[in-house]
Amino acid sequence: MTDANLDLVGTEIRSPIDGIPSEPAVSIGAIVTANQADALATVTRLDPIYGGITKSIARMLRLHERISSGELTRGQSLDASMTLENGTLYDGMDTFVSPSTSVSTATGTLDLRFQFDNPDRLILPAQFLRVAVTLGTTQAIEVPQRATLTAC
Incomplete structure (x- = not known):
């Protein structure tokens, strides 16, 4: 390989992860250096996507x-179901990743992190979603609504 070819190979920049790049932070022709503090662009991975759920401590x-x-029987795993903004129940698989190890002093909440499959890219970063987490089961009796009264 010639020196010119080696110099040309050194100008190619590859992302270490697959994803969608943001708008470039630098323009074509701008001078950049190795190990500079400013990012050239941000790459966002959409599949799988991670979601944070905040719960009151x-x-x-x-x-x-x-x-x-003993009122509630703990489940084998934490299962989450997600509802999109249009009311559609999302059918992607979820995986509980990790709980937070500290409580927010400002809000008194604990963060839980889930990973969702997102092959169709229906979920985007910072999107508002409703998530229901099943922690366990409890004994209950189902009663028809007509059989109940509202106390005044």
Whole structure:
């Protein structure tokens, strides 16, 4: 390989992950250096996509009390179902990734992180979604609505 070819190969920049790049932060012809602090662009991975769920620590403590008392039976895993903004139930598979190890002092909440399959790219970063997490099961009796009364 000639020196010119080696110099040309050194000008190619590849992302270490697959994803969609943002608008470039630098224009063509701008001088950039190796290990510079400013990013050239941001690459966002959309499949799989990660979502953070925030839960009140007070609610988590109440759930822990219900599990300890036997009122709630803990499930084998945390299962999450997601509803998109148009009301459609998302059918992608979810995986519980990790809980946060600290409580936010500003909001008193705990973060849970889930990973969702997103092959059709229906979920985008910062999109508003409704997520229901199943923690366990409890004994209940189903009663027809007509059989109940509203207390005044």
